[in-house]
Amino acid sequence: MKSFNFFMPTQIRFGVGRISELKEVSENLGKKCLLISRPLNGSQKKTYERINGILNEAGVSVFNFDEIIPNPTTEGVERGIEKAVEHQVDFILGVGGGSVMDSAKLIAFLYNAEAKINWDNAIEKYSNPFAVGPSPKTSLPFVAVSTTSGTGSQSTQAAVVSDTNNKNKVTIFHSGLFPYVSIVDPELMLTVPAHVTAATGFDAFTHAFESYLGNLTSPLTESMSLQAIKIVFDYLPIAIENPADIEARTQLAWADTLAGICLANGGAQLPHPLGEIIGGICPRVPHGETLAIVYPEFLKYKEPLAQDKFDRVARYINSKDDDRSLGERIIGLMKKVRLSEALQRANLTKEEHKEIMNHPLLTLLMPENTDQIKKIMSNSLA
Template identity: 45%
Template sequence: MLNNFVYEQTTKIIFGRGKINEIGQIAKQYGKTALLVTTPASPATKSLYEKVKNQISEAGVKVIHFDGVVPNPTTESVNEGTKLAKDHKVEVVIGLGGGSSMDSAKAIAVAAINEKEAWDYLYFKEPQPTKILPTICISTTSGTGSQVTQVAVITETETKTKSALFNNLLFPRIAIVDPELMVTVPKHITASTGFDAFTHCFESYLNVGGSPYTDAIALEGIKYVVKYLRRAVNNPEDMEAREGMAWADTCGGLAIANAGVTLPHGIGMTISGHCPKVMHGESLALTYPAFTRFTYPHAVEKFAVVGRIFNPELLNISDEKAAEACCEEIDRLLKDIGMWLSFKEFDVDVEVLRTIADRSHDLPDYKANPVIADTDEIFHQLMEGYERNVSVC
């Protein structure tokens, strides 16, 4: 018997090589003044930023450029972008970059047209926003899926709290997914964001609130990660691999938008709140080996399915053995892409890990896992990441 479910997705996805060239004509559909939201320009991004601004301007739309996005976006940076949007009375917000830029764009689009700051509209607060400026998201990495989700993740620096706006209003009107924009992404960021794409697919597949629809999308994404992530990391200019990972990332976003994530994401958000120098994908890699071994006995069939995607030879053994082997296959992926990490590498001490464990139930993601982990179990998983032997790579 199939579970009852609802699937909602209102974002128009424009996918393919060269699709960035449509941004001017797309932007002018939503207004005459646009806020472009990005990180500060670097040698790798400067020409892209200028190209996008020129195309929007040539379409008759005035461009205001907010380039103050920071990794793990903060309330301070979002508030700064919101002020700029209000001062210039922008009509559409365009997020260009990775998850930080796209999440910042969505949060700014909320705060720019409602009475309160973005932080006041977190998923559990009332009242929720009633309107939002149209948003266009252009992804330049393959991992966060933010271009097709109703989520914007931000951090309150003072309390070291990383949380999220979650409201269907936040679905971008348009997502442009152009694999050609990912070619210049450095190797480690390709690996970190690519592993994030895998976890989105994997966790939505495991999520107790999932559905046949999200399962199908998640498994599609996992197949593409298995086929293309190592290639994208080892050969950044492999356009077939970049295209495959762009699709895997999009699948992951579509899946979590309706199923959600599980235990590792709640822990990972808390890690980033306390250790902002740890990228989101890194925070997931730090806990995944312990998480999979804790969880697989309670989701044997699904772990077996994923294990056999990684390694078809597992078709010849029992589900129980294939599920256990899935954990090893995920370990191998982490090692192959340079993501077999330890907390010691980031100078995170045990006392901080205890604090992270104690706050890991702040977000509800752990409740969607096939088995519930208390804070002591979470501390145990964190400690396995602390003591991990990275020399095996």
């Protein structure tokens, strides 16, 4: 057996109804909390009212910061820190999907009394995904409550936000970005719309699949990756067809959690930086859909280079009546959940297309393979 590292310090409380345990968790963290969320509306509002009630029972005063947007920004993080400083909170609670989680992580991790962030310094200092070290002395505890099944942010040490001035995605890595506690309650996911379920579910698949393809795998992550991949194939179409199916929601929440742990320990592959280029220039496009845009071309490129691993995954998710290659099955899943229409929905302008193809990261990812990477991106946008 080869040598490997594995690090997962977060306590994960998984299962239907576990949101009630937020009372017990919060009682140990202080008396004032900043709750980070998307703008509150509709059915989501009931979830936040329920969470506010649980925190109030614990004697915790709750202050809300609900300015998080899809593809969240550095400015949003800064405003969140200002809010946390204003109310002198003791801990940060993120309730939502990946955009909320990543923002809340950074608000907690980069919290400081001056409410100022040197982003260039932070990017340079916190750039190693697998380093383990102390958090800044001023950081606050962070608790995650996930309401979608896709980003795995409740079980990773990474946070991604958009630098709107430079039209780039900024990624911060640090072991201190792992949540103190993550509550994964599938009941909170029953009202997620079909298009969000599709995009986030595919994101979970990519985390499991790409970490499996990498060279940082371990017996733990390989087993978890395969399980997560099969769950997405089996249950994502069911959850889209019947959003109230609690078993399907539970299975996808589990796949998302497994895939996040795999991502944290194994890293991602080429589709993620390519997708982040598109998302940085076109923030209206959800992250899962940016991945869907580049995945068909990535599969064509990668399958011949990793045929053994592709075959192993195909055997694991085997269907007796399906003799297609793994790449063909993945494309089939994307069609079934309408992610094959992601490029059409993105409706890129000529200027956006040009900005994407001229992005400097295309030449920096693998300098020796620049032509191939540009070809993948160009064909993906065609």
